[in-house]
Structure formats: C-alpha cells, structure tokens
Amino acid sequence: xxxxxxxxxxxxxxxxxxxxxxxxxxxxxxxxxxxxxxxxxxxxxxxxxxxxxxxxxxxxxxxxxxxxxxxxxxxxxxxxxxxxxxxxxxxxxxxxxxxxxxxxxxxxxxxxxxxxxxxxxxxxxxxxxxxxxxxxxxxxxxxxxxxxxxxxxxxxxxxxxxxxxxxxxxxxxxxxxxxxxxxxxxxxxxxxxxxxxxxxxxxxxxxxxxxxxxxxxxxxxxxxxxxxxxxxxxxxxxxxxxxxxxxxxxxxxxxxxxxxxxxxxxxxxxxxxxxxxxxxxxxxxxxxxxxxxxxxxxxxxxxxxxxxxxxxxxxxxxxxxxxxxxxxxxxxxxxxxxxxxxxxxxxxxxxxxxxxxxxxxxxxxxxxxxxxxxxxxxxxxxxxxxxxxxxxxxxxxxxxxxxx
Amino acid sequence: xxxxxxxxxxxxxxxxxxxxxxxxxxxxxxxxxxxxxxxxxxxxxxxxxxxxxxxxxxxxxxxxxxxxxxxxxxxxxxxxxxxxxxxxxxxxxxxxxxxxxxxxxxxxxxxxxxxxxxxxxxxxxxxxxxxxxxxxxxxxxx
Amino acid sequence: xxxxxxxxxxxxxxxxxxxxxxxxxxxxxxxxxxxxxxxxxxxxxxxxxxxxxxxxxxxxxxxxxxxxxxxxxxxxxxxxxxxxxxxxxxxxxxxxxxxxxxxxxxxxxxxxxxxxxxxxxxxxxxxxxxxxxxxxxxxxxxxxxxxxxxxxxxxxxxxxxxxxxxxxxxxxxxxxxxxxxxxxxxxxxxxxxxxxxxxxxxxxxxxxxxxxxxxxxxxxxxxxxxxxxxxxxxxxxxxxxxxxxxxxxxxxxxxxxxxxxxxxxxxxxxxxxxxxxxxxxxxxxxxxxxxxxxxxxxxxxxxxxxxxxxxxxxxxxxxxxxxxxxxxxxxxxxxxxxxxxxxxxxxxxxxx
Numbered sequence: 001x002x003x004x005x006x007x008x009x010x011x012x013x014x015x016x017x018x019x020x021x022x023x024x025x026x027x028x029x030x031x032x033x034x035x036x037x038x039x040x041x042x043x044x045x046x047x048x049x050x051x052x053x054x055x056x057x058x059x060x061x062x063x064x065x066x067x068x069x070x071x072x073x074x075x076x077x078x079x080x081x082x083x084x085x086x087x088x089x090x091x092x093x094x095x096x097x098x099x100x101x102x103x104x105x106x107x108x109x110x111x112x113x114x115x116x117x118x119x120x121x122x123x124x125x126x127x128x129x130x131x132x133x134x135x136x137x138x139x140x141x142x143x144x145x146x147x148x149x150x151x152x153x154x155x156x157x158x159x160x161x162x163x164x165x166x167x168x169x170x171x172x173x174x175x176x177x178x179x180x181x182x183x184x185x186x187x188x189x190x191x192x193x194x195x196x197x198x199x200x201x202x203x204x205x206x207x208x209x210x211x212x213x214x215x216x217x218x219x220x221x222x223x224x225x226x227x228x229x230x231x232x233x234x235x236x237x238x239x240x241x242x243x244x245x246x247x248x249x250x251x252x253x254x255x256x257x258x259x260x261x262x263x264x265x266x267x268x269x270x271x272x273x274x275x276x277x278x279x280x281x282x283x284x285x286x287x288x289x290x291x292x293x294x295x296x297x298x299x300x301x302x303x304x305x306x307x308x309x310x311x312x313x314x315x316x317x318x319x320x321x322x323x324x325x326x327x328x329x330x331x332x333x334x335x336x337x338x339x340x341x342x343x344x345x346x347x348x349x350x351x352x353x354x355x356x357x358x359x360x361x362x363x364x365x366x367x368x369x370x371x372x373x374x375x376x377x378x379x380x381x382x383x384x385x386x387x388x389x390x391x392x393x394x395x396x397x398x399x400x401x402x403x404x
Numbered sequence: 405x406x407x408x409x410x411x412x413x414x415x416x417x418x419x420x421x422x423x424x425x426x427x428x429x430x431x432x433x434x435x436x437x438x439x440x441x442x443x444x445x446x447x448x449x450x451x452x453x454x455x456x457x458x459x460x461x462x463x464x465x466x467x468x469x470x471x472x473x474x475x476x477x478x479x480x481x482x483x484x485x486x487x488x489x490x491x492x493x494x495x496x497x498x499x500x501x502x503x504x505x506x507x508x509x510x511x512x513x514x515x516x517x518x519x520x521x522x523x524x525x526x527x528x529x530x531x532x533x534x535x536x537x538x539x540x541x542x543x544x545x546x
Numbered sequence: 547x548x549x550x551x552x553x554x555x556x557x558x559x560x561x562x563x564x565x566x567x568x569x570x571x572x573x574x575x576x577x578x579x580x581x582x583x584x585x586x587x588x589x590x591x592x593x594x595x596x597x598x599x600x601x602x603x604x605x606x607x608x609x610x611x612x613x614x615x616x617x618x619x620x621x622x623x624x625x626x627x628x629x630x631x632x633x634x635x636x637x638x639x640x641x642x643x644x645x646x647x648x649x650x651x652x653x654x655x656x657x658x659x660x661x662x663x664x665x666x667x668x669x670x671x672x673x674x675x676x677x678x679x680x681x682x683x684x685x686x687x688x689x690x691x692x693x694x695x696x697x698x699x700x701x702x703x704x705x706x707x708x709x710x711x712x713x714x715x716x717x718x719x720x721x722x723x724x725x726x727x728x729x730x731x732x733x734x735x736x737x738x739x740x741x742x743x744x745x746x747x748x749x750x751x752x753x754x755x756x757x758x759x760x761x762x763x764x765x766x767x768x769x770x771x772x773x774x775x776x777x778x779x780x781x782x783x784x785x786x787x788x789x790x791x792x793x794x795x796x797x798x799x800x801x802x803x804x805x806x807x808x809x810x811x812x813x814x815x816x817x818x819x820x821x822x823x824x825x826x827x828x829x830x831x832x833x834x835x836x837x838x839x840x841x842x843x844x845x846x847x848x849x850x851x852x853x854x855x856x857x858x859x860x861x862x863x864x865x866x867x868x869x870x871x872x873x874x875x876x877x878x879x880x881x882x883x884x885x886x887x888x889x890x891x892x893x894x895x896x897x898x
Contacts, residue, residue, distance in 0.1 A: 196522030227506040227507070319467060376798060442619035
C-alpha cells in the first residue's frame with residue numbers, strides 16, 4: 001500500500017496536477033477545499049490529493065484520473081474514515097519519513113474508544129478522525145490555530161458534546177464544556193493561558209476517549225495533584241469509598257466544574273461531609289477541627305498581609321516580613337493538601353506552623369509602624385530644636401545690626 | 405538679665421540642643437547593631453558532614469528560597485526552590501533522583517531543567533563550592 | 547568660662563595672628579539689595595557638601611563594595627543599623643539638593659554678572675565644581691548596586707563609548723572592562739570616596755580663596771552693605787539649619803528606595819530614567835534621529851551638549867564681543883534661553 005502511494009506521489013509531476021486543474025474550475029465547495037488545503041500540514045509535508053484519495057493526477061481524462069482501479073477513493077463514509085487515515089498514520093515505516101516521533105497507534109486506540117466502539121457497531125453519527133481534525137485544513141496540535149491545540153480542544157469537543165440534539169439519543173449531558181470553562185482548570189487554561197492546565201483529553205484521552213472509571217479517576221487527578229492523592233490513598237476514607245463506588249475526587253470536587261475549594265466544604269451549612277456523616281459524629285468533629293485550622297491560618301495570614309502592606313505604604317522596608325508571609329502562604333497550601341488525610345492533627349500541625357510565620361510577619365509590621373511613628377516624633381523634636389536655634393540666631397543678628 | 409545676655413543664653417541652649425539632636429543619631433548609628441555586619445550574598449549552607457548522599461535542605465538565600473542537594477553520586481547542586489509554574493516550593497525526590505513540585509507534579513532534573521508536568525521554565529541554578537568542610541552557595545557572576 | 551575662652555583666643559592669637567584674619571573677614575562686605583537672598587546659595591552648597599562628607603563617612607563604616615556585598619550592606623544599613631535609614635536617605639537627598647543649589651548659585655552669579663573681571667577664574671572653578679558634583683552623583687548612584695543604578699550606569703557609560711576614535715578605550719577605562727560589572731562598582735567606589743572628594747575639596751578651597759581675596763562682586767558699588775562676619779555668616783547659618791531640617795523631613799517622609807538587586811541577566815525595567823540633573827541631556831540624546839547626515843545622531847548630540855557646556859563656561863570671555871550697551875541684555879537673554887531649554891527638556895523627559 002505505502003509503496004503504491006509512494007509511486008503515486010512520484011508519478012505526479014509538479015505543476016501538472018489535473019485534480020487541481022479541474023477542481024479549481026468547479027463550484028465554491030471545491031475551490032474552498034483547494035484553498036484550505038494550501039495550509040494543511042499534509043500539503044506542507046509534500047502530499048497531494050492522490051496521496052489520500054488515490055487515482056492518477058497525471059491523466060487529463062476524468063474517468064482515467066479517478067479510476068477506482070487505480071485506487072481512487074472519493075469521499076470516504078464516516079465508517080471508512082479511520083481506515084482511510086490509518087493507511088498512512090498506522091504505518092510506522094511510512095510515518096517515520098515525515099515525523100519519526102509521531103505515534104502510530106491512533107487507529108488502534110480509536111477502536112477502543114467509545115466513539116470507535118459505536119462506529120464499529122454501525123453508528124455513523126459518532127466522532128471519527130475528521131470530526132476533530134477537519135479534512136483539508138488539518139494543523140498539528142502544537143499550532144495555536146489548530147482545532148486540537150490545547151486551548152481549542154474544549155471548543156472542538158463541545159461542537160458535539162454541547163449540542164442537545166446530537167447528545168439526546170445517547171442520554172449524555174451537554175453541560176460539561178460550560179462547567180469546564182467555569183472551572184478552576186478551564187480558567188487556568190483559557191483565561192490565564194497556562195497551557196499546562198488540563199483540558200478534555202488530559203483526563204479522557206484523545207484517540208481512546210472514554211469516561212474515566214471510578215478506579216482510574218483518582219489516578220487521573222493524582223497525575224498532577226500528587227500530594228492530595230497520596231494523602232487520600234492512605235486515609236481512612238479510601239477503602240470504604242472504593243467499596244461503595246464513590247469517585248475519590250469528584251465526589252467532593254465534581255468532575256468537569258471543579259472549583260477552587262474553600263474550607264466551607266468541610267463544615268457549616270452546605271458542608272459536604274455532613275451529607276453522609278451524622279451530626280455529632282466523630283468524623284464531623286474532625287472536619288470541623290480541620291476547618292478551624294484552615295480558617296485560623298487564613299485569618300492570621302490576611303491580618304499579617306494587611307499590616308505588612310500598611311507598613312510598606314509608609315515606606316518601610318518589609319523584606320523579611322514578606323519572607324515570613326511567603327512561608328505562611330506555603331503552609332496554607334500544605335494545610336489544604338493535608339485535609340485529604342482527613343486527620344485533625346495533620347492539619348493542625350501545619351496550620352500552627354503557618355500561623356507562627358504569619359505572627360512573625362505581623363510583629364515585624366507592628367514594629368515597623370512603631371518605628372515609623374518614632375521617626376516622625378524624632379523629626380518633630382529636632383524641628384523644634386532647629387527652629388529654636390534659628391530663631392535665637394536671627395534675634396542675635398538683629399541685635400548686632402541694631403548696634404551698627 | 406539684659407537682652408544681650410538672654411539672647412546669648414538662648415543661642416547657647418539652642419546650639420547645645422542642636423548638637424544633641426545631631427550627635428544622638430550619629431552615636432546610635434556608630435554603636436554596633438544587634439546584627440553587627442551585613443550578610444554577603446554568599447550563603448554558608450552547612451558542613452559537608454551534614455550532607456549525606458541523597459540529602460537535601462531548603463534555606464533562604466537573599467530574597468528567595470534555595471534547595472541544596474547532594475545527589476546519590478555525591479555531587480552538590482543548588483537551585484532556586486520556587487517552582488516556575490505557580491511558585492510552590494519544590495523538593496528533592498531521592499528515590500527518583502530528581503526535583504519534584506508536589507503542587508502539580510512538575511519535575512525537574514538536577515540541573516534544574518523542567519522535564520515533565522506544568523513548569524514552563526527551568527529552575528535558576530546557583531554555584532556550590534566546598535571550602536574546607538563548609539558548603540557555600542553563591543550566585544554565578546555574570 | 548568666658549575668661550578661659552578669652553585666654554585660649556589670646557594664646558592662639560599670639561601664635562597665629564587671628565586678629566588679622568578676623569579683621570580681614572570683618573572688612574568683607576556683602577551688598578544688600580533685592581536679590582541678596584541668592585547670595586546664600588553658595589553657602590548652602592558648601593554646607594550640603596559638608597553634610598555629604600559627614601553622612602558619607604558614616605555610611606563608609608558599614609558599606610561594603612562588591613557585587614556580593616554592596617546591595618546587601620546598603621540593605622543592612624537601612625534596615626538593621628539604628629538611624630541607618632536616616633543617614634542613607636540624608637546622603638541621597640543631600641546629593642540632589644547639593645546639585646540643585648550649585649545650579650541656583652551659578653544662575654544667580656550669571657544673572658548678577660558677578661563673573662566679570664576680575665572673577666573669571668572663580669566662575670571657571672565654579673563650573674568645574676558643578677561637573678564634579680554631577681560626577682559625584684553619577685558615581686554614587688551605582689554604589690547600592692540595585693537594578694535602577696545598574697541600568698542607569700549602563701546607559702550613562704554607553705554614551706562615553708560613542709566618542710569618536712577613543713570611545714571604546716574610554717568606555718573600558720570607565721567601566722573597568724567591556725560591561726558594567728563588579729569591576730565598574732569598585733572603580734566608581736574609588737572615584738566616589740577618594741578621587742572626587744580630594745578634587746572637590748581642593749577646588750572648593752581655591753574657589754573660596756578667590757571669593758575671600760577678591761570680595762563680593764559689586765560690594766564697592768552697592769548703596770547698602772552688611773558685614774560678612776558675623777552678620778552674613780550668622781544669617782547663612784539660619785539657612786543651613788532650615789536646609790538641614792528640610793533634608794531630614796525629606797528623609798522621613800520620602801525615604802530613598804533601595805529596590806531590587808542588580809541582575810545583569812534581567813531585562814531593563816521599563817520607564818528607566820536618570821536622575822533629574824542628567825534628564826535634559828538624556829532626553830536630548832533620546833529624541834535625536836539615529837543618523838544626522840553622515841554621522842551618528844548620538845555623536846552629534848554629545849558634541850552639541852559639550853559645546854553648550856563650553857559656551858556656558860566661557861561666558862566671561864565671549865560676552866566682551868557684544869557691544870557694551872547691549873552686553874547685559876545679551877547675557878540675561880542667554881541665561882533665560884538656557885534655563886528654558888534645560889527646563890523644557892527636563893519636563894519632556896519626565897512626561898515621556
């Protein structure tokens with residue numbers, strides 16, 4: 001097969017491509033294909049129409065040029081697409097010539113995906129290669145204009161998954177994309193431009209897209225949130241949750257709409273822990289204690305930060321207080337992570353450490369403000385002394401001049 | 405007391421007060437402070453004996469935290485300990501012989517190069533010098 | 547007390563003939579007129595110089611030179627040493643005020659035409675003193691080794707490199723190498739605490755000697771005069787006290803910032819500008835086109851600034867070319883135009 005394609009490629013003399021010659025005279029749709037193909041990665045790599053569609057672009061005669069005998073394939077049906085692209089993309093020997101590091105397992109993965117399984121069962125509505133990589137205008141994933149560039153993935157998936165009509169027959173929700181955009185991950189990627197933040201395929205895979213199962217969701221989240229996952233796995237919650245089929249992370253944080261967590265998740269009205277644990281139970285006491293630790297640290301940090309800023313506005317050098325504040329901020333991260341151990345002691349220990357740093361900063365800020373007041377007082381005193389002396393000198397001069 | 409004597413007295417008192425308000429700060433300035441000298445931009449991290457192979461330590465170096473690592477082969481490394489992704493403090497993973505940021509699983513090799521995860525840039529490197537039994541960290545002169 | 551003072555005076559007078567000195571000072575008269583207040587600018591400048599020497603010596607007790615210590619020691623002075631913040635801020639503010647008062651003194655001399663024969667050399671030494679004051683400012687600015695200082699020095703010394711033929715050689719001489727490094731810092735330190743103080747002190751001595759031997763310009767023609775000693779000197783002292791108090795107030799309410807440590811690899815901070823007394827020259831060089839005819843714009847700019855400085859310094863000599871009747875008007879016009887150009891360029895520099 002690849003040999004045939006290579007021959008076809010060689011057989012087409014440059015500038016004598018009869019596909020282009022004829023199709024450019026046809027109506028808009030064909031012209032558009034030619035125009036968009038000029039920026040397609042395949043064109044950039046030297047491929048032409050016949051590379052994918054077969055036939056013979058050297059022949060003037062249409063029936064000869066588009067002869068199925070010569071391997072001509074017109075528009076492939078959705079069911080044919082994976083095979084159509086896989087001709088080349090599943091062939092390591094062929095792909096090596098263009099990009100040796102590009103994987104060649106997309107077709108195999110696709111077959112295991114929910115999309116692929118449905119396609120093989122005869123459902124031609126599901127996504128195939130061309131649904132995400134639009135034919136004739138394919139750009140590599142690293143190109144910001146590509147439909148599969150990390151910042152564009154959510155939009156590409158949402159073209160179908162946010163479409164009520166398309167999703168109705170499958171009974172799948174359509175809110176994931178909107179939830180994701182409003183989530184801490186979506187905001188990091190789309191608003192702050194942190195391209196390391198996860199998008200759809202980070203958790204679901206791309207060519208092998210499936211909903212991650214209960215067992216794997218902890219792994220999926222834990223591939224970035226290592227500390228949280230390790231704490232959780234070692235916590236008393238891990239075993240019982242697994243047995244009951246609760247998602248390790250999504251049960252509290254939701255899947256697509258993950259928000260920046262607050263201590264309110266632990267205790268008080270609307271707390272998540274109270275959904276399962278009975279009022280007055282020991283676990284709720286632990287949750288309340290953890291909330292107390294986090295809130296205490298946050299209050300100490302905010303208070304210290306305010307005092308330090310105040311001192312800085314007065315022009316005092318607060319570099320060391322800022323260092324202590326940085327320490328308190330790190331403790332805040334660590335204490336929030338330690339919540340996943342569901343141990344009151346673990347959170348309390350880190351919170352106390354953090355509070356110690358915040359108190360150090362507060363103290364430094366108070367000292368600085370006091371110092372600032374002393375400076376003004378000192379200036380006031382010396383101004384008085386100087387004014388007195390200047391006045392005395394002036395009177396002395398006057399006295400001297402009167403004498404003259 | 406006549407006017408002249410009064411003026412002379414006032415001038416004398418004023419001058420004395422003035423001298424006092426000038427010399428007090430100068431004297432206080434010259435008396436040694438609690439910390440008697442500036443810390444130069446070279447950090448003594450500890451003695452070589454403190455650093456077993458695979459030992460690491462995080463300290464403040466000027467305004468930024470520095471992680472000093474003795475790798476499993478006995479080599480010293482010093483890097484800025486602030487992750488280039490979202491400013492968490494990194495740690496040395498002895499079992500993998502690399503630097504990990506636990507916040508989002510960012511990894512760096514011991515030269516500071518970001519090798520996996522979110523970090524967009526390498527960690528800044530500092531020079532380490534062993535002088536006698538002291539381990540010193542300093543910025544490489546430009 | 548009074549008796550012992552008199553005895554000490556008598557003891558000294560016997561050996562050094564103090565009476566003659568006092569007699570000499572008493573004979574010096576200062577004209578009294580509407581513009582008399584400007585006569586105090588020179589005295590205030592001298593006082594500010596003494597203040598700089600005093601605070602400078604104190605700062606030297608803790609300052610350390612070197613890329614690994616300069617910034618750290620200044621930070622130590624301002625945060626850890628009692629009243630260190632005061633000494634450092636007074637030194638920084640005092641430097642600015644000193645340049646300001648040198649300029650004020652100079653302009654008043656120009657407008658009063660006090661530079662005229664026989665005082666041409668007093669004027670020339672005054673011009674040199676202005677140059678030395680600015681060199682003091684430029685070299686001292688680098689010593690904290692912070693970001694602003696580093697880039698200001700880089701830009702400032704770059705200009706030296708533009709001089710034809712010897713530019714590169716000069717640049718290396720000033721920087722102690724091709725780049726602004728620890729070598730530059732050492733050099734500027736030596737310049738700031740040894741070479742410039744020696745030069746400025748001796749030149750100021752000559753300047754004051756000229757003033758004392760020749761007396762104040764116009765004193766012989768003035769309708770009303772006052773004795774230099776003690777009347778004028780005591781009044782001068784009042785001004786010194788006021789200026790000292792003002793510098794302390796500036797130090798308390800607007801402490802001089804230290805900023806970030808210099809980093810050769812960091813990109814230059816945006817909107818970086820030199821100190822105000824270099825701003826007009828800087829702005830002028832900045833707005834010149836890259837090339838003027840066959841030569842680099844910057845080179846033309848340096849030549850123009852140099853020529854303007856020379857014309858200013860040589861006023862006592864070229865003004866004689868103007869017919870006597872129009873001479874005063876011409877010099878005043880020259881003064882106002884210079885002031886307007888400098889003021890406008892400085893304002894432009896600030897606003898752009």
